[in-house]
Amino acid sequence: MAPTALPQFARALRSLNYRRYFIGQLISLAGTWMQQIAMSWLAYRLTHSALVLGMISFFGQIPILLFASVGGVWVDRVDRRKLLLATQFLAMMQAGVLAIVSWQALATPTLLMVLAFALGCLNALDVPARQAVAVQLVDNPDDLPNAIALNALLMNGARFVGPALAGVVVAEAGETACFVLNALSYLAVLAALAGIRLSAVPKSRGSALAAFHGGYRYALQHPTIRLLLLLVAGVSFFATSYSAMLPIFAREVFGGGARTYGLLVGSAGVGSLIASLVLAARDPAKPVGNLIAWAAPGIGFCLALFALTPWLGLAFVELMALGFCVIVTVAGSNTVIQSEVDEAYRGRVVGLYSMAFLGVSPLGSLAVGALAHAWGTRPTLLCGAFVTVLLGLTYRHVALGLGHAASGTRPDNPRR
Incomplete structure (x- = not known):
């Protein structure tokens, strides 16, 4: 299919740079997910511990909470393509080390946590850069x-x-x-990045510390961005950490193994994929904020249903619905944020978004792992579901009060 014949929902792929990037990232991210599943399963096989699963997830994502805002400062100050080339190459090296450790039967929970932390530090730079680079990859703003x-x-x-x-x-x-397949998958995105040329964007000047403070001040003074960052952070802490407990559901609740675990995660992925298609195909004139207002409380309802179900087939359906609501909420929030943000602050604001979505999640994973170890997995997830429903309903009330947050229309920029 020629680029000009692409359907409306894929219109950004008409840009050659974005098309190359999309294909490379698709291959690489599939490998990344394979590594995440294999790493969690390896940790569970070695320890059979909910706490260790929570710790692995915690150490893999806590660097984003600690360093993504600093990474956003870098994204606004350096060449984003070169930054991505560096982070993707180093991530390939991390996957290679993990493969050697596993092959030689040297893996221990501590070593897995160290390797997860190393990749998390790279992601603190890589994730904001990948979010911010989209504006430079499309020919039409x-x-x-x-x-x-x-x-x-x-x-x-x-x-x-x-x-x-x-x-x-x-x-x-x-x-x-x-782990080997993931290391090889990075070659695709490295080749794509080597072949693209980015349009110029304004670079942040002055001291890095002043830029860091300026990014926080800008986000906090912007009512829509502030509200959505708080919503995404709440969902990440109380709801998305359920994924760290899926190995336990696969083996102890549903009596399966690695294949069942992969299917449970994949079911949530199907729902997420459908949500992504809905967002991509939506009429740009229709407000995405209205979808978020329905999906946010829906996350909690779906999580509660999953926590209570004793049937594997029904669990697949519930995880699909849960994945749908999560992505409508977090990806829809990202769409509104990036549509609202001033270009000069884009890297720093998407760094804060990365913190809210990916950085807060390890705190939730650590809490869920510890509480599940003490109380049991089902009661822990039910508590998170209840709080998430309250968060979603609170967001809906506040967003409707603000008006622009619910509709997705752009308010005047706050004082910078």
Whole structure:
């Protein structure tokens, strides 16, 4: 299919740079998801501990909470393509080390936590850069919201394919094979980045500390951005950490193994993929904020249903619905934020978004792991579901009061 014949929901792919980037990232992110599934399964196979699973997730994502805002400052000050080349190459090296450790049977919970932390530090730079670079990859600035939605589609397409492949590969060839395949998958995105040329964007000047403070001040003074960052952070802490407990559900609740685990994660990925398609295909004139207002409380309802179900088939459906609501909320929030933000602050604001979505999640994973160890998995998830419903309903009330947050219309920029 020629680029000019692409459907409306994929209009950003008409830009050659974005098309190359999209294909490279699709391959690489599928490998990344394979590694995440294999690493969690390896940790659970070695320890059979909910606490260790929570700790692995914690150490993999806590660097984003600690360093993503600093990474956002870098994104606004350096060449984003070169930054991505560096982070992707180093991530490939991390996957190679993990493969060697697994192959030689040297893996321990402590070593897995160290390697997860190393990758998390790279992601603190890589994730804000990947979010911010979208505006430079599209030829038409009007295609930016579609590019953001396609980025979510990219992530969730990989989230669907990666876990399903990982479940088969782990069952047939072991965790090491997943780590090797992930290392090789980085070659695709490195080749794509080597072939693209980015348009120029304004670079942040002055001291890094002043830029850091300026990014926080800008986000806090912008009512829509502030509200959405708080919503995403709440969802990440109380709801999305359920994924750290899926190995326990796979084995102890549903009596399965690695393949069941991969299918559970893949089911959430299917729902996320559908949500990404809905966001990509939506009419730009229709407010995405209205979708968020319905999906945010829906996350809690779906999580509660999953926590209570004793049937594997029903769990697949509930996780699909949960994945749908999560992505409508977080990816829809990203679309509104990036549509609202001033270009001079883009890297720093998407750094804060990365903190809210990915950085807060490890705190939730650590809390869920500890509480599940003490109380049990189902009661812990039910508590998170209840709080998430309250958060979603609170957001809906406040957003309707603000008006622009619910409709997605842009208010005047706050004082900078």
